[in-house]
Amino acid sequence: MFGFKFPRREAEEQGGSIKILHIDPDDIDNPMSGGGPRRNYEIYKRLAHRHEITVLTPTFDGSTRELIRDNVRYIRLGRKIGDHGSSHHITFFFSVLKAIRQYEYDLLVEDFMPPASATLVPLVAKGPIIASVQWFFAEALSKQYKLPFYLGERYGVKLYKNFIVLTQSMKKTIEQRNCKANTIVIPNGVDVGFSCEATMFGDYILYIGRVDTYQKGVDLLLRAYAKISKNKRIPLVLAGHSFQQAEIMELAASLGVEKEISMVGKVGGEKLYQLTQECRFVCVPSREETFGMVITEACAAGKNVVLFDKAPMNEVASQCCVKIKPFDVEQYSFGMLNLLNRTNSELLLDAKTNQLWASQYSWDEIALQQEKYYESIVGTGEAL
Helix, strand or coil: CCCCCCCCHHHHHCCCCCEEEEECCCCCCCCCCCHHHHHHHHHHHHHCCCCEEEEEEECCCCCCCEEEECCEEEEEECCCCCCCCCHHHHHHHHHHHHHHHHCCCCEEEEECECCCECCCHHHCCCCCEEEECCCCCHHHHHHHHCCCCHHHHHCHHHHCCEEEECCHHHHHHHHHHCCCCEEEECCCCCCHHHCCCCCCCCCCEEEECCCCCCCCCHHHHHHHHHCCCCCCCCCEEEECCCCCHHHHHHHHHHHCCHHHEEEEECCCHHHHHHHHHHCCEEEECCCCCCCCHHHHHHHHCCCCEEEECCCCHHHCCCCCCEEECCCCHHHHHHHHHHHHHCCHHHHHHHHHHHHHHHCCCCHHHHHHHHHHHHHHHHHHCCCC
């Protein structure tokens, strides 16, 4: 369609190397990054010995122009303009449109990105392209900022043919908006570091993720937490970066719980494993997610999760997790209190079920599934 030639087609048909160019609007080294780049890193470090992989990401404060990470090449595009916090991503978007005409690749993979999810990339792509749906919240941003970002999710998805989604509910959404979509469900995995030999239940409740009052629903969590009687409450730890720290603590103060809440910032690696393994249970009060990685990671550590009974979060939670009617603060509070009242022995019984549930989310298997899908798309030679 675009006159693009595949110089290594014969090798690919025999299971050979694919030159992959991936557009990722986030980077795991960015202190404000989320789950998307973690997924890409886990998959690509497992595929890099067989394929040539280049990932395009935005710049961020302290970033280098280029980095080799586990044999994957990362190139940072765009720049910060003055004190404009969003300029990294705005300039990244325009840099990407130029870059994909310059770099050679057999397959282009594009992570949907804020603010509109779908972009104009398919119009300039020079070969097969896959949309990876790790962000799909344009309608919420449209309401928040009174701008028509929703058009990307309503009409922009029709520019793509091939999609990787994380859950069955997102597969249904994409196929409703694009009847020609070739969609495969490949979920997120769980890092083995969350598992532990002896499950323990500590003296705090844990929240992990971006600490905000929009998508992540931390305002709902604080209101539910405040409804628990003081003699029953244990400390609440909020782990994650935040643009709303003052607002969060102001809300906590108005509810009379500010002394029982700790904001510890973003954590990763051993500290993240330790926080998850040693908490009593985990709260995920999100209004929207595309998967809910925190849920499966908590289950891997044997912990129950209190969440709203809403897709896709309810898809990835074990049967022992506490699922609450969206967005009922009173019932969410009762769900938390129920877990606070349970004995360690009772929680330990749930832990075994949770860990068995989480064991299905293997990064090794997920990487193989993604590789197979890549090979199938390159094998067809279809542009979109």
